[in-house]
Amino acid sequence: MALSTPLQGAAMTPRRKVGTDRNVRLLGVTLAVASLFAIWTVLSITVRPWVPTPYDTALAMGRQLVSHSFYDNLFLTLGRVAAAFVAASIVGAVLGIAIGMNRKVEAFFQPLLALALAVPDPVFIIFAILALGTGEAAGFVALTMAVAPFVSNIVRSSVQARDKGLDEMTKIYRIPADKAFWVSLVPQLVPALLTAARFSFALSWKLVVVVEAIGQPDGIGAAIFHSFRLLRMREVLAIAILFIILMQLLEKGVLGRVEKRLLRWRQ
Amino acid sequence: MQRENNLIISIGAVLMLLPIWWIAYRNTNFIADPFVVAAALPDFLMQPDTWSNIAITLYRVALGLAGGVVLGTLAALAMTQSKLAEQVLAIYVTTALRTPSAIAAIMALAIFRGAEIGYIVVVMFITFPFMAVGLRDGLKSADKDLAEAAQIYRLGPLRYIRHVLLPFIAPFIFSALRNAHALAWKVIVVAEIFGAARIGFGAQFDHAWEYMQMVQVHLWLLVFMAIVLAVEYGVLRVAERHVFRWRA
């Protein structure tokens, strides 16, 4: 009975040896980088001068790496992204759980969340600046308000898909609600929480660029926008690429590790 | 009964915004008088221009989002089926995920010389990685038991995807879709603003903003919110209720 279903869901893919894994990873990265590079080169020829050449961009990256202001901006922006990411993740997760658990809470917040999602980012940011001034607070509040609804959407879906049998079990064994929350509900939400964290991280960064472009004179986003206004597309790309690489390393390092640990029980 | 109660709560939540709006109007410079905005609304809605601008943006969002959803779904499937595809696509997804919307908008406009397709491509480009990430994470949590059952009964890949996998990851699909939809609207506004669109919601909004015509700004925001609410309640919720009716 040689049964073969070509598509079996990730859970069924047999584990490969570590060595093969590494080779595949290397091949994959090489393929991706090479193809991106090819696309980039073609664009840099056809869409000149909007798309800079890889060579010019590499030089610009070098210049950025040895400039002081790059690191100053980097830390500023990382701080803003981190603050917004944490705040939006927490606010969004709490809201998402409350909405997912209770129909009335859902009825109240869902239209408000939909509206919050609908507000164009520049509007959020401008109103925050008008209300709170151009200090750090405005950016932080705008980012949190803009990102949290995304997180709560993801978490809500997962809460509603939870195994209600486990809810009943914790009720029978009189596990206190707070404990049941951590041992029964949260583990079920782990995949969604990880997705939400990825979303939150990515959106925080995208928005911080807009915030810094509109309302902050400093940071990576402001630097990118400033370069853009001066039409220095190679600088735009250089700064963006450096920051993207750094963010990626951060996400892989932190989220990747957390994920492995939290999903041990699935083997 | 339950449902009607919830509807009342929902409407109450939205109505609650009106006094907040009024207080904000009294205390800030930029918020327009809700009564003035309300008075201007009928005329605004009577103008054919209003609707043609909405229509063009709707069109851009719809096509771009559809493209993003298809692309993101394909990417997610490929990523869970092949280690190599996962590695390659992960880098593409990351690149798209981290590209600031405004930069993407300007680049697309430059590449497509301001053609209509440029706006659609931007929406697609910005929404696809979010779809891909959401679905990939959902697929990763796919139920092994059900996959085995599908294998035994030789459902084949298409039936397996359609009847086992997709329903299983439906919660992920819905949250990804909901978010991609919201994102699409945000991005189109950025794209229309930075891309110097002549028509479309973003163009009108930016124009009103440029002239500090705050009543217009508010009217456009209201229209915008109405559309997004209509999609949430007219499409997403209805579909969700249908898809999850088995939860009893």
Next chain:
Amino acid sequence: QDVPEVRIQAVAGSLGGVPLMVMEAEGLDEKHGFAGVFELLPSDSAAQNFLIGNSDIAMDNDIIGVSIARTEGFDVTAFYPVGNLYMGIVVPGDSDAETPEDLIGMNVGHFGADSGTTMFIRSIVQEMYGFDVLEEYNFSQVGPAALVPLLESGDVDAIFNFESYVSEAMLATEGRYLLQAGSDYAEFTGGFAPWITNMVAHTSWLQDNPELAYAVRDAYDEAIAIMSESGYEILREDYIVSGLGITSPEVLDVLIENASTFDYFTNEWTPEIIEGGYGFLEGLAEEGLVITEVPEGVMVRLEDLVGEPDA
């Protein structure tokens, strides 16, 4: 008919768009043998719209921006002047500040360090007073229109802006120019002041359409003549009031007064003027604040580029 089309853009709410409005209203395009497609675009996107090739001529580009674009490989050039420096630093009437130095350490609103307005004011202040506003002022950044209420509410002590927002701000705060970029700088240099906006086009478009370039230039000359002959009273026309987004007749009064006082439009395009422009740019390049070199071809006379017009 077969009248060739020319797409001309200006920044919405900026004075650079007024000649366009006059051309359109008075039918000057038809008169000079082209069909104008006149567009007023938001400041966020006007520049890239032009650079992408979505319009043939931009009325609101300054020579610093043209230098930057040329350095980066965009073959665009300023072929005619438009606006004088109808901008500056505005403070409310009750402000204690007398010179830009008095604003050091205070809150000042502008709409971007990369905007022509800020760049010009910055370099002029640097030259006249010897300090860098970006370092010394405490800047808040919002769009040009939003700056007015910001000044009115006292959130900022001064703003960098251009007309007609300058007039709006003056009216709203009984304010005054702390620095009028054009006249104050001219006084400082003993005559020369750069102008703020130009007609800019891609060199290739000019070479392909020399007669259209001349035609637009002529239409512009006629438009500003009409304005100045009217003592700028023409600004009271409805189409201009709405095109500029002016909210009250009082703003209009201020604007007209400012226009007559500072003579907002120009069409002097002599080799000497161009020379002066290059001199100004070179000064900037030496300071290295916004540009480090001055590329060739930032400014051209059509006569030099495409030859004298056909008779």
Next chain:
Amino acid sequence: MTGNKDTVLKVEGLGVSYAGNPAIASLDFEIKRGEFVAILGPSGCGKSSMLNVISGLLPPTRGVVEVENLPLYDAGRAAPKLGYVFQAHRLLPWRTVKQNLELVLAASDVPKDRWEGNIDRLLDILHIRQFKDSWPLQLSGGQRQRVSIARALLVDPSYILMDEPLSTLDEVTARSLRQELSGIWARTGATIVFVTHSIREAVYLADRIIILTRGPSTVFENYHVPIARPRAYDDPMIGEVEADIVRRVEGAWGLEPVKPREVA
């Protein structure tokens, strides 16, 4: 309300419907403190629904359920301690066997220094001590079920509800567990409601068997098991009683005849 001190669970006119479809028509019975009651009924007649009502998970559609002379949902009283072996095991897949058990201990009043000992003793009884640190996904069906039994017994419950707890176990293991369960019941005096499909098991374990009709169910018979304790599983007496009950239920549950047919 009855003042009978001995009646700890009283069910009167209990009806359960799902979205208007009746699952339980009307049940009436009483259970005394320390009684071991088995529930027998055809598949789908409402046994699990009944346990869910008694445990407070499911609000009844009609009727009265009193626990210790108070209505089921009396908010004022401390809920009596309850162990429930669900028909599906309901273990937390992200906690090892030990962690699953510790979780309910933490919520009980068993002092911490007795946890390890209690867990080990029960895992021994259930013959799954070696899986103490396994994840539920690594266990066989019967092993999972036994962890679920351990969880129910661990919290010193005064009421134990069991929904076919031994159905997935082999005969030898099941026999051993039946015996242990008898012993635990005798020692602790817990009141046990035990749903099973094995009539012999019911006869061996219970004081009384409540036999239900097909769904929507009513009580078909309150069958007092006339056998003294201690009992032996192979005692011919048990076989006789079993045969007697089989006869009764065959009449009561009798399947509608199915026409002769071909199945592919």
Next chain:
Amino acid sequence: MTGNKDTVLKVEGLGVSYAGNPAIASLDFEIKRGEFVAILGPSGCGKSSMLNVISGLLPPTRGVVEVENLPLYDAGRAAPKLGYVFQAHRLLPWRTVKQNLELVLAASDVPKDRWEGNIDRLLDILHIRQFKDSWPLQLSGGQRQRVSIARALLVDPSYILMDEPLSTLDEVTARSLRQELSGIWARTGATIVFVTHSIREAVYLADRIIILTRGPSTVFENYHVPIARPRAYDDPMIGEVEADIVRRVEGAWGLEPVKPREVA
């Protein structure tokens, strides 16, 4: 390899380990075409693991499994048709009973005009016709299990693997289904591998009972059931054979004695 045309399933030296821990030590047996084989073994001895190997879901750690004289994972041949009643039902909760069944029909070669008839006939046999349009979450444990049986029988399988299919059913329903299963087997000539904990059930249904040892398991005995067909469930012969097997397995599976203890 054996050329014996009658042997359709051959297991040689089969071993299964999970992360290095042996679950099945070594199994050897053959099954002939059309044979009805029951598997008896203590909980956790590796029965479900064995079915998973035979069905191709689980690659064996060691040993050879041949189906119709070809190695299990021979990609070249068309896989023989298989029905599998899993220990847990594995229905798709988002499809009604009917839709769950239609899904496997759609993947089979049964012509569409026969679907409805086949579904209805099977649901009748299993006494769950009235739940045709219910969602799995609306069914009782035994009802779900019966849907899972219907799914396995629906696709005209030439092999049927069943993992304790009747364990959650009441005696009356179970009897009826055993009889039906016997009939289906006789009519279709399918080869059936049937895991059960009920020794009487095994004796009633099977030609041969493969009795496994405690895990990591080996084959303890190949027990040929010496009773002619048709058989009656209450036949004293069956009781005798059952008693015989009980004696054997008690010896073979004998539980390690558990010391006397207090359980709170």
